[in-house]
Amino acid sequence: MERKEMIKMEELVGSSSFTDHISDSYPFSGIFDFSEGEKSSLGFMELLGTGVQDYTSPLFDLPPISMAPSAPLPAVKECSEVLNQPATPNSSSISSASSEAVNDTEQTNNKAVDQEEEQPDKTKKQLKPKKTNQKRQREPRFAFMTKSEVDHLEDGYRWRKYGQKAVKNSPFPRSYYRCTTASCNVKKRVERSFTDPTIVVTTYEGQHTHPSPVMPRQNFAGAPPGSGGVSATSFTMPMPRTLSHYQQQHQQSLINPLTASNFAINGLLANNPGLLRDTRFCTQGAALLKDHGLLQDIVPSYMLKEE
DNA sequence: CGGCTTTGACCTGCGC
DNA sequence: GCGCAGGTCAAAGCCG
Numbered sequence: 001m002e003r004k005e006m007i008k009m010e011e012l013v014g015s016s017s018f019t020d021h022i023s024d025s026y027p028f029s030g031i032f033d034f035s036e037g038e039k040s041s042l043g044f045m046e047l048l049g050t051g052v053q054d055y056t057s058p059l060f061d062l063p064p065i066s067m068a069p070s071a072p073l074p075a076v077k078e079c080s081e082v083l084n085q086p087a088t089p090n091s092s093s094i095s096s097a098s099s100e101a102v103n104d105t106e107q108t109n110n111k112a113v114d115q116e117e118e119q120p121d122k123t124k125k126q127l128k129p130k131k132t133n134q135k136r137q138r139e140p141r142f143a144f145m146t147k148s149e150v151d152h153l154e155d156g157y158r159w160r161k162y163g164q165k166a167v168k169n170s171p172f173p174r175s176y177y178r179c180t181t182a183s184c185n186v187k188k189r190v191e192r193s194f195t196d197p198t199i200v201v202t203t204y205e206g207q208h209t210h211p212s213p214v215m216p217r218q219n220f221a222g223a224p225p226g227s228g229g230v231s232a233t234s235f236t237m238p239m240p241r242t243l244s245h246y247q248q249q250h251q252q253s254l255i256n257p258l259t260a261s262n263f264a265i266n267g268l269l270a271n272n273p274g275l276l277r278d279t280r281f282c283t284q285g286a287a288l289l290k291d292h293g294l295l296q297d298i299v300p301s302y303m304l305k306e307e
Numbered sequence: 308c309g310g311c312t313t314t315g316a317c318c319t320g321c322g323c
Numbered sequence: 324g325c326g327c328a329g330g331t332c333a334a335a336g337c338c339g
Contacts, residue, residue: 161311163332166328168329176331309338310337311336311337312338316332317332318331319330320327321328323326
C-alpha cells in the first residue's frame with residue numbers, strides 16, 4: 001500500500017466523521033472487520049469510478065492512528081464499533097470470536113424457547129429477563145456504504161425485515177433484516193446517511209450457512225444501466241465460501257485481501273450493476289492486476305488472479 | 308394462504 | 324437508579 005493511501009486511510013479511520021469523506025466521487029465505500037481470536041484485521045475500501053482502492057491491511061500494520069473517534073456520527077456508529085473493537089483488546093465486553101458468537105446466537109434462540117416454557121402465562125409483550133451473566137456478543141460484522149437510491153440492495157439473499165427504528169440525529173430510520181433461511185442467523189441493518197441521503201449504510205452481522213438462494217448465473221450485463229439495478233437476479237456468489245473462509249484466506253495471505261470483501265459485495269454489486277461502472281478491482285499490489293476489461297466488473301479479483 | 312412489512316411495546320446496555 | 328438509545332419481538336395488516 002502506498003503511503004499516500006495509508007495516509008488517506010488514516011484520515012478515514014481516525015476520523016470521527018467517516019461520512020464526511022464520502023461524496024459523489026465515492027460511489028461506493030466500505031469498512032469491514034474480520035476478527036478471529038486475538039487476531040484482527042480490518043480494512044477500508046472504496047470503489048471509485050476509476051478503480052477500487054483497497055485499504056485492507058493487517059490491523060497491526062497500520063500506522064499508529066487514533067482508534068477512538070471522539071464523537072462518531074450515528075450514521076456510521078457501526079463503523080466506529082468495528083474499528084474500536086480490535087483497539088480494545090483488554091475489553092472483554094465485546095468479543096468477536098466466532099465460536100462465542102455462535103454460542104451467543106444459540107443462547108439467544110434458546111432464550112426464546114425458555115421464555116415460553118418457563119413463563120407461558122405472561123403476555124407476549126412481557127418478555128422474560130434475558131441472561132445477564134453474559135454480555136451480548138456479536139457476530140463478526142462489517143459495514144459498507146453504497147451510493148444508491150434504493151435502501152434495501154439486492155445481494156442475492158432473501159431477507160425479512162423484523163424491525164425499524166428511528167435513528168437519533170437522523171431523519172432516516174434504520175431497518176433491521178434477518179436472513180429468511182432457517183438456521184441462518186445472519187442479520188443486516190440498513191440505514192441512510194443523514195449527511196448524505198444518497199448513501200446507504202449496510203451492516204452485515206454473521207455469516208450465511210447456506211448458498212445464495214436467489215439464483216444463478218443470469219446475465220445481468222444487459223440490464224439497463226441506471227434502471228435502479230435492483231432485481232431478484234443474481235450472480236453466483238462464491239459459495240459455499242463463508243466468512244471464515246475469507247478470514248483464513250485473508251490471514252494466510254495479504255496478496256489479495258480484497259477477496260474478503262467480495263464475500264458481501266460480490267452479490268451486492270452483481271445485483272446492482274448500476275452501483276459500479278467501469279470499476280476495476282485492485283489490491284495492494286494493484287500493479288499486479290491486468291486489465292480484464294468488463295470482465296473485471298463482475299469477476300472477483302481473486303478469480304482473475306488465478307492465471 | 309403464506310410470506311412479508313409495519314409498528315408499538317419490551318428488553319438491554321450504557322452513560323450520567 | 325434513572326433515562327436514553329439501540330435492538331428485538333410479535334400481533335396485525337397488506338399483498339400477490
